Amino acid sequence: MAVSSDYLKGAGKAHEEHHEEEEDPRQYLMYDPKPRGEMNAMVMESMTTTSWKFWVVLGILAFLVASCFFYAWGYMIAEGLGVAGVMRPSYWGVFLVNTVFWIGISHAGTFISAILRVFKAEFRRPFTRAAELMTTFGLIQAGASIFMHLGRVWLAYWMFPIPNERQLWPNFHSPLMWDLLAITTYVLGSTMYLFLPLIPDLAMARDRSTGWRKSFYRVLALGFRGTEGEWRHLTTAMNIFAFAIIPVMFSVHTIVSWDFAMAMRPGWSSTVFGPYFVLGALHSGMGAVAIVLVIMRATMKHMDYFIRKEHFDALGKLMMIVSFAYAYFFFNDYIVQWYGGDKWTDTLLHWLEEGPMAWMFYQMVGFNIVLPFLTLWNKRIRTTPWLLALIGLLINVGMYWERYIIVPVMLTINRMPFTWKLYEPRIEIFLTIGTFSMFLLFYMIASRLIPLIPVWEVQEGQMVHTLRKVGKTHVPTVSEFE
Amino acid sequence: MSDTTLLALFEDIDPAADAIDKLHEMGVTDDRLNVISGIPITHKMLGRPHPWTNVSRLALGGAVIGFALGLFLNFGTPLLYNVPVGGQYITPIPPGLILVFEMSFLLALLSTFLGVFLDSFFPNYGPMEYVSEISDGKIGIFFKVPEEQQQTFTDVLSKMGAESVMPTEARPL
Numbered sequence: 001m002a003v004s005s006d007y008l009k010g011a012g013k014a015h016e017e018h019h020e021e022e023e024d025p026r027q028y029l030m031y032d033p034k035p036r037g038e039m040n041a042m043v044m045e046s047m048t049t050t051s052w053k054f055w056v057v058l059g060i061l062a063f064l065v066a067s068c069f070f071y072a073w074g075y076m077i078a079e080g081l082g083v084a085g086v087m088r089p090s091y092w093g094v095f096l097v098n099t100v101f102w103i104g105i106s107h108a109g110t111f112i113s114a115i116l117r118v119f120k121a122e123f124r125r126p127f128t129r130a131a132e133l134m135t136t137f138g139l140i141q142a143g144a145s146i147f148m149h150l151g152r153v154w155l156a157y158w159m160f161p162i163p164n165e166r167q168l169w170p171n172f173h174s175p176l177m178w179d180l181l182a183i184t185t186y187v188l189g190s191t192m193y194l195f196l197p198l199i200p201d202l203a204m205a206r207d208r209s210t211g212w213r214k215s216f217y218r219v220l221a222l223g224f225r226g227t228e229g230e231w232r233h234l235t236t237a238m239n240i241f242a243f244a245i246i247p248v249m250f251s252v253h254t255i256v257s258w259d260f261a262m263a264m265r266p267g268w269s270s271t272v273f274g275p276y277f278v279l280g281a282l283h284s285g286m287g288a289v290a291i292v293l294v295i296m297r298a299t300m301k302h303m304d305y306f307i308r309k310e311h312f313d314a315l316g317k318l319m320m321i322v323s324f325a326y327a328y329f330f331f332n333d334y335i336v337q338w339y340g341g342d343k344w345t346d347t348l349l350h351w352l353e354e355g356p357m358a359w360m361f362y363q364m365v366g367f368n369i370v371l372p373f374l375t376l377w378n379k380r381i382r383t384t385p386w387l388l389a390l391i392g393l394l395i396n397v398g399m400y401w402e403r404y405i406i407v408p409v410m411l412t413i414n415r416m417p418f419t420w421k422l423y424e425p426r427i428e429i430f431l432t433i434g435t436f437s438m439f440l441l442f443y444m445i446a447s448r449l450i451p452l453i454p455v456w457e458v459q460e461g462q463m464v465h466t467l468r469k470v471g472k473t474h475v476p477t478v479s480e481f482e
Numbered sequence: 483m484s485d486t487t488l489l490a491l492f493e494d495i496d497p498a499a500d501a502i503d504k505l506h507e508m509g510v511t512d513d514r515l516n517v518i519s520g521i522p523i524t525h526k527m528l529g530r531p532h533p534w535t536n537v538s539r540l541a542l543g544g545a546v547i548g549f550a551l552g553l554f555l556n557f558g559t560p561l562l563y564n565v566p567v568g569g570q571y572i573t574p575i576p577p578g579l580i581l582v583f584e585m586s587f588l589l590a591l592l593s594t595f596l597g598v599f600l601d602s603f604f605p606n607y608g609p610m611e612y613v614s615e616i617s618d619g620k621i622g623i624f625f626k627v628p629e630e631q632q633q634t635f636t637d638v639l640s641k642m643g644a645e646s647v648m649p650t651e652a653r654p655l
Binding site for chain 1: 516517518519520521522523525528530533534535537538541555556559560562563565574577578580581583584585587588590591592594595597598599601602603604605606607608610612614616617618619655
């Protein structure tokens with residue numbers, strides 16, 4: 001299907017001969033088409049080519065998951081929550097910091113895949129799946145962190161709306177129940193949304209595999225052939241998902257923010273906490289996507305064809321815009337509380353600025369607001385992958401500190417000074433390492449089993465992009481296929 | 483007179499669309515013709531009838547059921563076992579909206595997902611007419627013709643740009 005490729009070749013040649021001052025359109029993935037078979041082969045090779053370093057890292061992560069996640073959690077279940085650092089006044093500790101952090105990470109997948117799909121942002125095409133995977137794996141860690149926080153995890157079913165021997169139903173008017181429902185909706189929705197566009201690529205992998213991989217992809221591809229009806233059902237469903245998952249995404253982090261904002265506590269009771277949390281989630285999620293894309297490009301074969309500087313550039317711009325919006329809500333939340341002059345809020349804010357956790361507060365402001373402002377306006381920085389990944393990493397450090405400040409630090413300063421005690425995490429540190437390791441482990445395993453590049457979407461994108469001659473130059477043009 | 487299924491493979495959309503026109507001219511009706519491709523190609527591009535889908539209806543149905551379920555959980559369960567808490571409503575509306583919203587979307591998404599399975603008859607692991615070149619980006623046109631006309635159709639479609647025209651049978655994928 002070389003509808004546009006011949007024309008592009010011609011345009012590229014013309015460009016070389018006559019328009020040396022114009023930028024070469026072939027630097028953009030959509031204007032540098034390859035035959036679909038070749039792209040399939042590249043993606044399959046990226047999944048099946050594995051170096052010894054991969055297995056070493058996988059082994060280390062597996063060890064960390066076994067020891068820091070399963071063993072540590074098992075130990076905590078056996079010994080009780082006393083082995084954790086949570087105690088009066090900080091009953092909510094790192095477990096909930098991790099929950100909020102991982103839910104935040106998960107927002108990037110939906111944002112990139114759904115919102116950019118709805119607005120037909122073409123640069124999204126090669127990395128939607130990488131972002132969607134982050135959503136699913138991030139939510140698994142968020143869910144695990146909530147169950148860790150429960151302590152008596154075997155009683156989790158008490159939250160489910162099932163009639164029981166006491167004839168009591170859960171209190172659906174509690175923000176914690178809203179959490180359960182919102183996160184469940186989001187986990188299921190985002191996993192289904194990950195799977196639907198994956199089906200054609202699983203069929204592609206099925207057609208090119210042998211042995212256990214063939215059986216694996218055959219089962220997962222469900223018998224997909226690409227008939228008109230199958231495409232119609234699939235694209236209709238993807239459109240519905242793209243629109244429906246957006247309000248769900250907003251609701252999830254808003255409801256998470258209400259866990260805090262509904263309480264009349266200094267630092268928590270805020271009407272802008274909902275959008276502030278959503279923006280914070282997008283901020284950390286975008287940073288995480290940048291890290292993942294850089295690692296994918298550096299470690300997986302042929303990824304430099306699919307993931308290019310244009311994508312880092314676009315992602316960098318998005319990170320900058322999200323950072324602006326985040327700064328706006330941060331300041332809004334801060335100034336209103338500061339201006340209010342409530343005694344305890346005042347004490348808390350002064351404590352944040354001058355107390356023992358001030359370093360965390362200033363790092364949060366520096367990494368989340370100052371750093372993106374100072375760096376991401378520069379195209380050279382945006383298009384340098386390792387720099388963008390570093391900025392993404394620092395943003396995530398800043399966002400983790402932000403959640404840490406909101407949860408245990410703000411619980412420390414309350415209206416009863418005799419209870420003030422700085423929270424010190426104990427087993428939570430190991431469990432945090434465990435969740436991070438599990439996220440990375442899942443991602444590494446998925447990178448060998450699931451085509452991380454949605455090849456059919458890339459090919460579709462390359463077909464709708466053409467160069468149109470306007471006057472003496474060629475103008476990139478995108479047509480509507482749907 | 484038995485029919486045989488032919489598969490014509492095309493590299494591009496334009497010759498495939500022309501070939502479908504030609505097949506119509508030669509008496510092959512749309513119900514005896516099927517197109518498979520590695521990317522979604524709209525029916526308008528190929529001059530084919532609009533493929534029917536129930537996915538959006540199922541999504542709407544799911545949303546309605548979810549809405550009703552949300553109402554029940556919110557306003558029904560507190561009445562099933564009434565726990566009065568001083569000065570608070572048993573069935574307050576504002577927090578109830580949250581659950582109704584979540585349940586409506588959850589059921590809408592689930593039914594959309596199931597709709598794809600139902601409409602596409604997934605999973606289907608039985609033998610099917612298919613060639614792996616489709617996922618390499620080729621467009622395949624399957625059509626049924628009387629066995630004695632096989633050569634005529636093969637010649638016509640080859641002239642119209644088909645890379646290959648061959649009889650095909652259902653086989654395990």
